[in-house]
Amino acid sequence: MVLTKRTSNIPLICQICGDRARGINFEVITCMSCKAFFRRHALQPANHVHCQLDDNCDITQCTRSGCSACRLKKCFTLGMNPKLIRHSLQINRQCVKKKPSLLPTPLPLNLLQNDASTLSNSEWNLLSNVIHAYDQGNAIEHTKFMLQQQSILPPKLRIKSITTMDIIGFFYTTVQSFIERTSYFQDLSIDIRQTLLQRNAEIAGAYNSLFIVREANALTYPAYLFGSSNLYGHANVPILKKFISLLENNGVLFKIMLLVIGFSNSCSIVNPDDMKYMTTVTNINSLIHIENTLVTMLWKYLNYQYGFSGAVKCFSSYVIFILNIIRWIEIGRDRQHEDLIDVCVENIDQSLVVIN
Known part of the structure; x- marks a missing residue:
């Protein structure tokens, strides 16, 4: 994978x-x-014996x-x-x-059965590589750097909407880079790649934004908080904080779910009046196989971490959380934000054309 x-x-x-x-x-x-x-x-x-160098050894x-x-x-x-x-x-x-028994490929589980199996070695490797693929982008540290640079700008530049928009745009492009680093993505045809990235850019980007904002402590930077309020309205800030408070603390689980969303063909709201959503996915079987593999790994990981009952509760909570993000996006649509998404989608199309 x-x-x-x-x-x-x-x-x-x-x-x-x-x-x-x-x-x-x-x-x-x-x-x-x-x-x-x-x-x-x-x-x-x-x-353990005490350190002889003031607890400051380089390991x-x-x-x-x-x-x-x-x-x-x-x-x-x-x-x-x-x-x-x-x-x-x-x-x-x-x-x-x-x-x-080592499974060559993960098999779907019956969620109604109290399955106590853990991940196979191949699934642990897959999980490890998903984490590595996300961490390779170094999104958290890069965001902290961008926030620090914003905070030292002159006041007039610091509060400009375009400065905050650049940071938010990075949250969305990071998702594309994460998904493109997966071998499954590279195995898909060009039309499936374009369709997935176009349809899921907004929901996956919003989900990724919540995680990065929390991990980078972005809301503790007055310049970013002020810029976000100007872009999306002051009423949006408490909603943002509420979503962050409800976001699962398990970073591994977040990264798996982000990949599941990225490869989902039915996660986002499809607008039939928008031509970019009218692309049909050919060879759907290859995509379904990837989705089954990822969801099976997700379920086994949840069951391994929380037990069957805990896994059911956690999975249900995550589905509700994602649905609420979609609702939040639809209710709070903003022209500047839509322009940002359009630019991201356009860049995605151009990058795929260049690669192929």
């Missing part, structure tokens, strides 16, 4: 030491060494064995979850008794 070991020359990088990573371990992309280190030491952090592939205290501190700082250690040990004990 996305930047797999067989389809990409870009290796996954361990977020702890920088060595070649082997997938997601305890909610963070790590190498096998850091995975084993965290498994051994995370449950007894009090037993790299070469130095990771030099200071266990700083290495473990970095593991916790980057989000490795010790609660999953016992869960993984339980899975390993089950695997000793029963040889796991």
